[in-house]
Structures are given as C-alpha cells and as structure tokens.
Amino acid sequence: MVTVAASIRWHHHPPIPSHPSRPPPRRPRSVAPIRAFGRADLDGFARRLASGEALREAWRRASDGIELITFEARRAADRVDRRFSVSRRLSAARGPRPTARASSTRSSGSGAGGGPSRSTSPGTGLGTGRS
Numbered sequence: 001m002v003t004v005a006a007s008i009r010w011h012h013h014p015p016i017p018s019h020p021s022r023p024p025p026r027r028p029r030s031v032a033p034i035r036a037f038g039r040a041d042l043d044g045f046a047r048r049l050a051s052g053e054a055l056r057e058a059w060r061r062a063s064d065g066i067e068l069i070t071f072e073a074r075r076a077a078d079r080v081d082r083r084f085s086v087s088r089r090l091s092a093a094r095g096p097r098p099t100a101r102a103s104s105t106r107s108s109g110s111g112a113g114g115g116p117s118r119s120t121s122p123g124t125g126l127g128t129g130r131s
Contacts (some may be wrong), residue, residue, distance in 0.1 A: 003025040081087050 045054070048057075
C-alpha cells in the first residue's frame with residue numbers, strides 16, 4: 001500500500017483565554033439622552049381619552065386589522081384550493097347533494113308519482129335506482 005501525504009498544513013488557533021476580556025472603555029455621550037414622552041404628549045393623550053377619540057381610533061384600527069386578516073386568509077384559501085383542489089375533493093367525498101325538488105318530493109311520502117320509482121333488475125331482486 002502506498003500512503004499519500006496530504007499537503008494541507010494544520011493551522012493552530014490561539015488558545016481561548018480563561019478569563020473574559022474587558023470591553024473597551026465607554027466614551028461619555030455628547031448628546032442629551034432621548035426622552036420618550038414629554039409633558040405635551042401626555043396632556044394630548046389625556047385629552048384624546050377624555051373626548052373618546054382614542055377609543056374610536058383604537059376600534060377603527062382593530063377593525064381594519066381584522067378586515068386585512070380575513071382578506072389575506074381568503075386569498076390564502078383560494079391559493080390552497082387552486083393548488084390542491086380542496087373544494088373538488090371535499091365535494092367528491094361528500095357525494096352528490098339532493099336537489100330541492102327531490103328532497104321536497106321525498107318528504108311528501110311514496111305516493112303515486114310523488115318520488116322516484118325504483119325498478120328491480122330481472123332475476124336479481126336488486127333495485128337499480130333508475131326511474
């Protein structure tokens with residue numbers, strides 16, 4: 001057997017230090033700190049709450065969000081139906097639907113001409129289901 005030596009050199013990585021290194025010292029900020037809310041913001045919000053405008057806006061935004069969700073869900077359902085033929089498969093699994101006329105004549109009883117008549121096949125005694 002002939003052994004071929006690889007020409008790839010092994011690179012040793014430096015050892016991981018046992019103590020974490022210190023982060024670089026922070027420079028003091030030269031700008032003022034950011035304030036999230038000022039007095040005018042809180043006063044305006046309190047005024048909007050008292051007038052009911054904040055509640056109306058929240059209700060409108062929630063309604064808009066629900067409309068968007070239902071629209072997107074309807075579009076996604078259409079895409080799934082086009083790709084996987086879900087509605088065709090469900091209708092095939094459910095079977096044929098009775099028509100309104102056929103269901104009303106069946107409920108009226110088996111009078112003369114009231115419903116579909118079943119004939120038996122000769123020699124079998126089985127109904128064919130044909131009128």
